[in-house]
Amino acid sequence: MASDVEAQFTDVYREHYEDVLRFVRRRAHPMYVDDIVSDTFLTAWRRWRELPEEPRPWLFGTARKVMLNAHRGQHRQTAVAVRIMEVGGDDSYDGMIAAENRMDLVSAWRQLSAADQEVLALHVWEGLPDRAAASVLGCSRAAYTMRLSRCKRRLAKAFGSTSCPAPILTSAN
Structure with missing residues (x-):
């Protein structure tokens, strides 16, 4: 046994x-x-x-x-912060534009609360379905889905556009 x-x-x-x-x-x-x-x-x-x-x-x-x-x-008042990889060194014009966009995204990311960062990280980086991500956070699927939707809006607002960057719009479900 x-x-x-x-x-x-x-x-x-x-x-x-x-x-x-x-x-x-x-x-x-x-x-x-x-x-x-x-x-x-x-x-x-x-x-x-x-x-x-x-x-x-x-x-x-x-x-x-x-x-x-x-x-x-x-630090009793802060939750887990997700580290964002540094931008690689690409000297081309497209690389510079991508780097600028990445820096804008990093700046927008840092404006989010640790709780928002965690919700988005489970969705984008871990690729968890809503039910599984809710399980990780200890909440219902509906609560997670609502939190994710609100996080996306806050990130889009902080990013300075009406929509989130493409990887965040993709669904793991």
Whole structure:
């Protein structure tokens, strides 16, 4: 029996490790990534019987809680901030335009609250369906969908246009 559970856990770990690692890398300081991922899978091992059939959203939610708990100790009033990759060095005119747009988007992103950043990150970067993203945040699908819609509007307003940048408009559903 124990070896069956170990084998099942190993399968879950192998299948979802890279996704959890990417999820955490986008949100945490590089110095803490390994510890957060380890704690996430340790929690999964300890609460094995509670893992749903599709564990990916549960693992993301657990990683998020680990990060929030760690962050709470440092800054009680701020939530997880998603890091945005730096613009690459492209010297062409198109590259300069893309860089300017990216800087505008970074500026707009920073104007959003940490909660809005998290909602958009689950949608855009993690590609989670609404129901799974709601599970990560611990809210209903309807509440998540409403939050996502409002976040998109706030980002568009901060970006200085009537619509969000293309990647944010695409739906994971």
